[in-house]
Amino acid sequence: MVIKVFLASSSGSTAIKKKQQDVVGFLEALKVDYTPLDIACNEDNRMWMRQNVPEDKKPANGIPLPPQIFNEESYCGDYDTFFDAKEDNLVYTFLGLPPPPGSKEAEQADKDNIVENGTHAEENLDDTIVPVEDRNGDSNKEVKQATDENEEGEGDEEEQEGAAKEETAETVGDEAPTVKEEEEAAVEETDEVTEDTEGQAEEEEEQEEEDLQSEVTVLLCSSLSVRFLHTVISSVGLMVQISGKVVQMGLGGSWSAF
Secondary structure, eight states: OOEEEEEOTTOOOHHHHHHHHHHHHHHHHTTOOEEEEESSSOHHHHHHHHHHSOGGGSOTTSOOOSOEEEETTEEEEEHHHHHHHHHTTOHHHHHTOOOOTTSHHHHHHHHHHBOTTSSBGGGGSSSOOOOHHHHTHHHHHHHHHHHHHHHHHHHHHHHHHHHHHHHHHHHHHHHHHHHHHHHHHHHHHHHHHHHHHHHHHHHHHHHHHHHHHHHHHHHHHHHHHHHHHHHHHHHHHHHHHHHHHHHHHHHHTOSTTO
């Protein structure tokens, strides 16, 4: 199989020149044998390329532009399809060539040939076709079992969460009356302390009043005693004066002066 690449050696388009260089450079990097065919200097090559490009792959004006790639007589594609194949690591598939062993494309091809049970498709060509349900019965059972276990686990978790919520509610319910009772006891103690304080204050006021009255009484008594004493002393002095006058009058022998 020969890969043919139709090129234009004397193209005036920079874009076309760059696309041709990309295709040729990549094929050489992969060491893919190819034959370059110039359509600028060879009219036969130009006509053959235009005639063998499929109608649905031609542009709107009906004239395909290089580079165009063929595998013998089979059309592979243009630059855009070649670039897409390169990005997907499918260049050998694009060219219609078997990928070399060890390449990424060969590894991908091996993976594509592996069936669900892990064996190669070639080993199962002569095997009896097994219905999908029977072939995947064990897997379906395992999936169903895992689903049931997950549902049971979720049910247990929900029950545990519900029990935890109930315990929390009970704990809150038990703690609420205790707090209320403590507040009432604190209020009662405060009232008792207030009453005791008021009683003590009243007693102190009464005692102060009694002490004040006692002091006033003592002061009054003291004042009266002083006055009484002063009166007595005044009376004694008066009596002494009177007595002196009487004596004097007696001595003089005359009471008329009295």
